[in-house]
Amino acid sequence: MKKVSIPKGTRDYSPAAMARRKYIFDTIGDIFNVFGYQPIETPAMENLDTLLGKYGEEGDKLLFKILNSGNFLNGIENADIQSTDAGAMSSKISEKGLRYDLTVPFARYVVQHRNEITFPFKRYQIQPVWRADRPQKGRYREFYQCDADIIGSRSLLNELELIEIIDRVFDRFSIKTCIKINNRKILAGIAEILGESSKLTVITTALDKLDKIGSEGVTGELRDKGISDPVIEKLQPIINLSGTTEEKLNNLTTILKDSETGLKGVAEMESLFEYLKIPEIKSRVELDLTLARGLNYYTGAIIEVQSDEVKIGSVCGGGRYDDLTGIFGLENVSGVGVSFGADRIYDVLDQLDLYPEEVSTGTRLLFINFGEKEEKYILENISPFRDAGIPTEIYPDHAKIKKQMSYANQKDIPFVALVGEEEINKSVISFKDMASGEQIKCSIDEAIKLIQSRYV
């Protein structure tokens, strides 16, 4: 037989995986919904000029590009081809790409539909994205993101609300998490007072390793990356910042006293942590100055969530961006959003065995099919089970009973009905509760009630 396969980094989802994914998406979607976020969807393909230049040089390379349809070589000059410059060539034969995330398509959506939208606009979006990354364990070329964003309001209430959403989602999943928060303005302020604004990335990358390599290690790395000793000296109070969030913020006010941006960031964090005292939040929420995240468009709060029990990287992240729609020419529309990583949440739930039992949506009742006469009786009586929402099958062939029972077993069908002459004459059905082994003979109505009470 020919070997069939799917592109590397992509996956098929079996019925069992689908049931678990539905549980994840429904849980997250329901919570977005009770906070007033509404769903949108955008096309898998976007014009390349929407996507290019939004994710950095590396991101551009990871875009999946669609070959123009028809004779895509039309109008291609020999010179274009002979340059063998893949970048230049691809722009001539491809004008569409698959979306790389949900944030840029959302920004495009807001700009394109700005006259139909009521601002502040709260939307959520649960769709796959595609990246031509090298596939490896836990990293896929097609994966789902679950994003909620609010755009058109600068209020920190929105940051609070997103943290409440995160807290509810992981509480519903029974996943214990730590929600880490930082502020891009504080990071910018630190770089500013160090006189090293251009080296912000080097500094934050080193700070990010504090947990693993300690303050000595961080100092060493900074020196290796060409940060001078006086600057490293100045960084010490930041590296050694400790105490409660309040104490940290107080110290930062002193450290950043000469940076207007930095102080603004501290003030924002003070307000946000003040807000966070009001509702009940079950997760730990921590100020973490080492948190930077890759995406360059954050301008205020930066949020990242980690599982306490499973080391798998962040399960959710986000932040505020003041300039997102600016890339499409719509200025001064501030937004803030979070993105849940469905694949990692899937793995965490799996590892901690946290899926609720009722996640399966498989068949509940199978009618064994003995022959024509029984089949007719079953067909006359099967509809009420389905009307009552019980997934019900009749085995389609007059196969041997052993084969039919084995079908029920392999599919984990909890109730199997056997209908023969006696049942037909008495207008009843007989069925077996496969878990307990109990045999029951009763009317159709009673059978429906019984199955519903035991399982649905």
Added chain:
Amino acid sequence: MKKVSIPKGTRDYSPAAMARRKYIFDTIGDIFNVFGYQPIETPAMENLDTLLGKYGEEGDKLLFKILNSGNFLNGIENADIQSTDAGAMSSKISEKGLRYDLTVPFARYVVQHRNEITFPFKRYQIQPVWRADRPQKGRYREFYQCDADIIGSRSLLNELELIEIIDRVFDRFSIKTCIKINNRKILAGIAEILGESSKLTVITTALDKLDKIGSEGVTGELRDKGISDPVIEKLQPIINLSGTTEEKLNNLTTILKDSETGLKGVAEMESLFEYLKIPEIKSRVELDLTLARGLNYYTGAIIEVQSDEVKIGSVCGGGRYDDLTGIFGLENVSGVGVSFGADRIYDVLDQLDLYPEEVSTGTRLLFINFGEKEEKYILENISPFRDAGIPTEIYPDHAKIKKQMSYANQKDIPFVALVGEEEINKSVISFKDMASGEQIKCSIDEAIKLIQSRYV
């Protein structure tokens, strides 16, 4: 401002459209589910060798192909390029394509996972497909299909079940439909007794126009297409076939007496129409010999569904295929399936104004935000509304009340809460039912019950 757009033939879905689409997908999915079909999903991208050659030459041209990532020009010879043969070139720079339908990926899935699957395998799949068709009204380059198939059983019970599913779906939508059924073996039998097996398509295309141009017109068209007069003569009893389904099938038994295949088709239809007498079917079900459908892989029953009230082409179609997994080397696995056209169903529901009112999932309650003190009280009391499943917002900014009320109006939010000093002191809330204009002041618990009773 820069003009932003999406690729032609693709669409953004607004929250309002999403709510309607969810209604369609949930309705169809729920019905698939109660019949024991379980969901799977496959990747958007398939290897091109999975897709190519499965949809005819025209289909191959309509595939969206993905440019290989990295330097896709590596290994391309100058000769390849200079041939300027787009087909040959594309196979060298592209090895993946977007799925064109859900049937071929399903066949690939079954072959690839045959050792994990319990047969007969009943699966459904609701996902987008992509075709590089010329976009026009009602024809898109990205659109959703909703497919249910059962594979691994030759029983006509499966055809019956799919017709029951179709009937339930459109009954749930309150769309009146006619379900037309034909059988590929009958068509093959007709061509066989005419001695014109190679002209099956010409004959069925002409027959397809019987409704519009009458039997004279059909005769004329057949003559134009080079069908000889004696053959046209022989076709007359088929063109003029009339009466009940039973009478038609009886006449066909006589007409097709010399074609083994044809008689087999008649026998299948007799059994199926016999089965169709058992359950209650609300749609009209008709034998329609003019029904052929484009796809060549059908080998038995052919099914097509039309709305009685909206002329929009078929809203659902399908049939039996004995050879589908044969293209991937797994022989003798017969399947039968149907595919619902979500976009056309959307349009029919729209035109007939059949969407139920409760389809909207938007915000039910908005708290007006007067200032810090009120905000704090609201934040302390808002969670129970969300816990009760009521989509609830607090306006994030301390904006003018007129602006906040206009936000509520534009979003059609049915309840608006106004909380001031008095409410805070008495631990109550005041809210307005926007539909009736009624003002209510009560406790949080009472407010939740009231809003639930009036709206959720």
